[in-house]
Amino acid sequence: xxxxxxxxxxxxxxxxxxxxxxxxxxxxxxxxxxxxxxxxxxxxxxxxxxxxxxxxxxxxxxxxxxxxxxxxxxxxxxxxxxxxxxxxxxxxxxxxxxxxxxxxxxxxxxxxxxxxxxxxxxxxxxxxxxxxxxxxxxxxxxxxxxxxxxxxxxxxxxxxxxxxxxxxxxxxxxxxxxxxxxxxxxxxxxxxxxxxxxxxxxxxxxxxxxxxxxxxxxxxxxxxxxxxxxxxxxxxxxxxxxxxxxxxxxxxx
Numbered sequence: 001x002x003x004x005x006x007x008x009x010x011x012x013x014x015x016x017x018x019x020x021x022x023x024x025x026x027x028x029x030x031x032x033x034x035x036x037x038x039x040x041x042x043x044x045x046x047x048x049x050x051x052x053x054x055x056x057x058x059x060x061x062x063x064x065x066x067x068x069x070x071x072x073x074x075x076x077x078x079x080x081x082x083x084x085x086x087x088x089x090x091x092x093x094x095x096x097x098x099x100x101x102x103x104x105x106x107x108x109x110x111x112x113x114x115x116x117x118x119x120x121x122x123x124x125x126x127x128x129x130x131x132x133x134x135x136x137x138x139x140x141x142x143x144x145x146x147x148x149x150x151x152x153x154x155x156x157x158x159x160x161x162x163x164x165x166x167x168x169x170x171x172x173x174x175x176x177x178x179x180x181x182x183x184x185x186x187x188x189x190x191x192x193x194x195x196x197x198x199x200x201x202x203x204x205x206x207x208x209x210x211x212x213x214x215x216x217x218x219x220x221x222x223x224x225x226x227x228x229x230x231x232x233x234x235x236x237x238x239x240x241x242x243x244x245x246x247x248x249x250x251x252x253x
Contacts, residue, residue, distance in 0.1 A: 005243065008234055009250035011217045015191035017101040019184065019211075020092050021204060022240075025196020025222060027110055029086040029241040033079055047072065058169040063134075066152040066161055073164060076109075077128050077145045085112035088195075088241035091248045093117035103184050107197060107204060109166050122184070124177050124203065126166035135160025173203065185210065192218045195240050199227040208232065 012018070024032065047056045049068055055061060062069040093116040096102040103120045104113050109128040113121045131148075132139045133155035140156070142148060153162040167173060185207060192211040199205040208228045211218050220232040221243050229235055236243050 005236070005247050006250055008219050008236070009247045009253075011191050011219070012095070012247055013251040015217075016099055017187070017189045018095065018099060018103070018191045018193070019189045019207060020102070020104045021192065021194040021197060021199075021207060022092075022104060022106045022108060022113070023195070023197025023199075023204070024108060026088060026106070026240050027083070027086070027108055027112055028196065029088060029239060030083045030110075030112065032083055032110065054169040059171040062161075062163060062168060066163075069168070070152040073128075074145055077164075080110045080128060081144045083110070085116040086241045088244045089113055089116035089118075091241075091244040095248065096120060103189075105181060105184075105204070105207070107201075109164075122177050122180050124167075124173060124181070126164065126174065128164050128166055130165040131162050132165060133158060133160045133162055139165075178203075181207075190216060192216060193221065194218070194226075194228060194232065195221045195244075197222070197226065198224075 047053055049056060049071075053072065056068055056072050058069070089112050092102070092104060092113065096104075096118050103122065104118050105122045105124060106113055107125050109123070109125050111123070111127045111129060113123075129143065130139070130141050131153075136155060136158040138155055138157045145153075148162065149156065154160065155162050181203070189211065192208055194204075194208050197204055199208065205228050208218050209231055212231050212233070217234070218232040219234045219236070220226065220229060221236045221238065221240050222229070223237050223239060
């Protein structure tokens with residue numbers, strides 16, 4: 001049975017340092033597919049090239065056969081194209097405005113949290129519309145991938161191979177993002193939300209488990225069970241946008 005939202009709203013009203021951890025379910029109300037990590041459009045299935053998506057979308061494959069990796073990068077980008085942030089993103093941005101020590105740790109590469117107005121965002125897997133050249137390191141951003149030239153896309157400066165600034169399978173997480181996360185956790189939080197993520201990655205689950213061990217309230221908003229469902233204090237088995245809006249209205253009320 002769902003925890004009464006009023007109790008969660010009371011924690012939200014009283015908290016000052018809040019960490020929101022978000023995954024693909026956060027963007028489900030924007031019409032994006034829910035998936036595990038960057039390759040979820042093929043989660044559990046082979047690609048058209050008869051290989052696991054973890055192979056097709058790996059850093060190694062990008063360097064060996066970039067046309068294969070880029071085929072699936074284009075599919076992922078196309079699923080984001082034309083979509084926008086939803087009420088759930090807006091609520092988290094409003095909470096940050098009211099409580100400036102609010103932070104977002106997101107696995108999503110769609111950039112919706114920043115577009116909605118959040119400034120304290122740790123995009124641990126990067127952003128699909130920020131790119132760089134692997135040869136000359138030229139950095140640039142696009143509105144969508146129709147702006148890119150060639151296939152695989154080439155650098156406008158040196159014609160080298162271009163790639164998005166996202167974490168492909170087998171690659172390390174970006175150090176600046178990790179350092180920001182560690183700093184937020186070191187400074188301490190007094191409420192943690194985990195929203196729309198299966199929490200299969202340790203760096204996504206660990207802040208929830210650490211908060212639990214310290215007696216800090218933890219809230220999960222997810223229709224299904226996840227790797228941290230057993231550990232959270234409050235579980236709401238519903239979609240993100242409606243729940244966040246209800247809780248925020250009650251907290252302000």
